[in-house]
Amino acid sequence: LAKTTQPISMDSYEGQEVNITCSHNNIATNDYITWYQQFPSQGPRFIIQGYKTKVTNEVASLFIPADRKSSTLSLPRVSLSDTAVYYCLVGDIRESSASKIIFGSGTRLSIRP
Amino acid sequence: NAGVMQNPRHLVRRRGQEARLRCSPMKGHSHVYWYRQLPEEGLKFMVYLQKENIIDESGMPKERFSAEFPKEGPSILRIQQVVRGDSAAYFCASSVGNAGPTDTQYFGPGTRLTVL
Numbered sequence: 299l300a301k302t303t304q305p306i307s308m309d310s311y312e313g314q315e316v317n318i319t320c321s322h323n324n325i326a327t328n329d330y331i332t333w334y335q336q337f338p339s340q341g342p343r344f345i346i347q348g349y350k351t352k353v354t355n356e357v358a359s360l361f362i363p364a365d366r367k368s369s370t371l372s373l374p375r376v377s378l379s380d381t382a383v384y385y386c387l388v389g390d391i392r393e394s395s396a397s398k399i400i401f402g403s404g405t406r407l408s409i410r411p
Numbered sequence: 412n413a414g415v416m417q418n419p420r421h422l423v424r425r426r427g428q429e430a431r432l433r434c435s436p437m438k439g440h441s442h443v444y445w446y447r448q449l450p451e452e453g454l455k456f457m458v459y460l461q462k463e464n465i466i467d468e469s470g471m472p473k474e475r476f477s478a479e480f481p482k483e484g485p486s487i488l489r490i491q492q493v494v495r496g497d498s499a500a501y502f503c504a505s506s507v508g509n510a511g512p513t514d515t516q517y518f519g520p521g522t523r524l525t526v527l
Binding site for chain 2 (some may be wrong): 332334339340341342343344347385399400401402403404
């Protein structure tokens with residue numbers, strides 16, 4: 299069971315790059331790393347997923363070092379609308395492992411003007 | 412392509428009543444997951460279903476809670492004889508179900524249950 303550790307909260311300003319790091323020391327060989335974003339009163343929204351090295355999409359980048367014991371979600375040039383809770387999940391989303399995907403408390407990101 | 416649909420969005424019940432929460436997965440998705448979220452907390456896994464089959468219900472309370480995903484129609488999470496502690500947001504997610512490690516879950520807007 300790969301437990302994750304993230305900062306409880308972070309603050310930043312509009313236009314800055316924000317990096318949120320997640321520790322997952324017990325990550326297993328088959329585990330992928332997935333990040334979700336959740337706004338108040340809404341369901342989580344998939345942001346990005348990766349296994350190793352670097353993944354980039356139109357929203358964010360995900361950096362995963364060679365040992366895979368941590369990962370960093372990078373949000374370029376944040377805006378006020380990026381204020382949300384960000385969850386790091388580690389797991390192997392197969393039939394027998396659905397219950398092992400753990401949503402922790404997440405990181406509450408606050409963006410200021 | 413419509414996303415995951417949940418209804419009702421808000422549900423108020425008195426103690427002892429039954430609550431029925433519905434979830435329609437995204438088109439083409441055959442796997443459904445239910446989660447519960449208390450204020451200021453992360454989501455807690457409850458149950459994982461395929462059509463007409465419960466795959467994993469290890470997160471479901473042993474009593475009063477049940478879930479189904481029939482061949483036709485939405486998935487239903489049913490809570491009998493609700494108590495105040497059942498008040499929470501209940502989220503449904505769906506996935507394609509390709510049984511691979513990248514089978515991403517897509518979430519609905521949630522149902523906020525309030526028990527008076």
